[in-house]
Amino acid sequence: MSPITVVEGRRLPLTNLDKVLYPGTGTTKGEVLHYCTTVADPLLAHLHDRPLSFLRYPDGPDGQRFFTKNVPPGTPSWVKTCEVPHSTSAPTRQVLLQDLPALVWAANLVVELHTPQWKCQAPGIADRLVLDLDPGAPATIVECCAAAQWLHDRLAADGLDAYAKTSGSKGLHLTVPIEPTPSERVTAYAKTLAVEAAAALPDLVVHKMTKALRPGKVFIDFSQNAAAKTTAVAYTLRARPTPTVSAPVTWDEVAECTEPRQLTFLFSEIAPRLARHGDLLVPLLDPDRARPLPGSPPSRAPTAPDRRGPTRSST
Structure with a gap:
């Protein structure tokens, strides 16, 4: 049976905490989770309101790796999501990591965290x-x-x-x-x-x-x-x-x-x-x-967002 931890009132099952994810250093999943809580304040600040794409590597960097931008199956109902428009298909929903419980939930999946350069309120x-x-x-x-x-x-x-x-x-x-x-x-x-x-x-x-x-x-x-496109967010662990x-x-x-x-x-x-x-x-x-790009008109509220959604991040 998986241990249960309570994070800011949310009950979270944590799995395979003794599993070694990085054999070269002997780093375990439990240590990865601890790291994410240690850097939670700045990490969450840079994640705030940005739709997430995940590179998952549940068996460590040498195991299977897969990139996903859709809300993973089994995501708790309290994890916030946002609608991301696409130009050629119906909108999809992606995860937002807005608080510590959501971050711990994501870390338990063993993920790299990637974000676009825009926020969910103004796609593109x-x-x-x-x-x-x-x-x-x-x-x-x-x-x-x-x-x-x-x-x-x-x-x-x-x-x-x-x-x-x-x-x-x-x-x-x-x-x-x-x-x-x-x-x-x-x-x-x-x-x-x-x-x-x-x-x-x-x-x-x-x-x-x-x-x-x-x-x-x-x-x-x-x-x-x-x-x-998306880029690895500051403070994320990498699948290296x-x-x-x-x-x-x-x-x-x-x-x-x-x-x-x-x-x-x-x-x-x-x-x-x-x-x-x-x-x-x-x-x-x-x-x-924030400063304007050279030649930019005065800043104003966005009216015509780009309708493309995130794809695979580069390294």
């Missing part, structure tokens, strides 16, 4: 711009950091503040708080940045996904700004050989990175980082930090 109207810096071997996150510094300065020239986090996999994510803007326009602007970076740093950066172009270089994936986390980092850490281990964070390292730095991405949660 982004309040964040994201650039996913993905290194092609033998390049690593060290090369991503060099590209990130160029992008940081380029965004600043347009009056935009960028915040960095590791992907928890191989690369780096840059996120920018923006005034509500249609996703297509954000994607177009992000593409211009990627093209400019590739022109300015031809030995370091590519903006095309073509695999033959990518060895030894950093691919700047601007496409995750499309309304249908070890329990790595998508962790916010300082720009000093980016500038000083000379080897990948410096910006590879296991789940056990996140609580001490939060104690030392707080949530480095908290400015993303402040509407007063």
Whole structure:
């Protein structure tokens, strides 16, 4: 019989707590659940009102993995959901993780958490711009950091503040708080940045996904700004050989990175980082930090949301 825990008045069955999910470190499912409760405050803040896509890996990263965006069977009735419109089919419903009980329920499924750059109240109207810096071997996150510094300065020239986090996999994510803007326009602007970076740093950066172009270089994936795309949320565990986390980092850490281990964070390292730095991405949660994209009209309430729903996230 599965143990029952009560979280803020909600009864939750927890399964297989002794199951080893990461054999390389011996990390168990119970430890994963504990981690999620430890980082619940900042994690929930970045999940708030954003429809979830899940990468599930119930037997660990080496077992079966499957990506889902629909509400999983057996989801408790008290877990909030939102309707997500689609252009070619009926709307679907996706999970919202709005509180600690819902987060613990999701963690018990063993999931990576992925969100779009928009909230459920305004599908397809982004309040964040994201650039996913993905290194092609033998390049690593060290090369991503060099590209990130160029992008940081380029965004600043347009009056935009960028915040960095590791992907928890191989690369780096840059996120920018923006005034509500249609996703297509954000994607177009992000593409211009990627093209400019590739022109300015031809030995370091590519903006095309073509695999033959990518060895030894950093691919700047601007496409995750499309309304249908999602990105791993800050503080989520990743389905990697070890329990790595998508962790916010300082720009000093980016500038000083000379080897990948410096910006590879296991789940056990996140609580001490939060104690030392707080949530480095908290400015993303402040509407007063949002800035318009260059050439944008004055911000106003969205009237014509993009009708596409989320699909598979990139790494």
